Amino acid sequence: MFKKFLKDESGAQVVEYALIIAVVSIALVIALQMLGSGAPFTNFINRVGVCLNGPGPCV
Structure with a gap:
């Protein structure tokens, strides 16, 4: 019974x-x-916002 328990790997994937x-x-x-x-x-993030919202320095 103990050997069977040790060989059981059904829960290993979980x-x-x-x-x-x-x-x-x-x-x-x-x-x-x-x-x-x-x-x-x-x-x-601020630079991306400036570039997306209109003309301005997008450097």
Whole structure:
């Protein structure tokens, strides 16, 4: 009975997918925090807004 339990791998795929989702979620949270809290990113968004809204220096 114990050997049968050790050989049963039916739940292994669910655990693997859960771990992958957790790692990807953590990476996304870290990336979004880094992008959202910085002057370079804010400056980039402002420049894109100026270029899209009309004539102006799009450098």
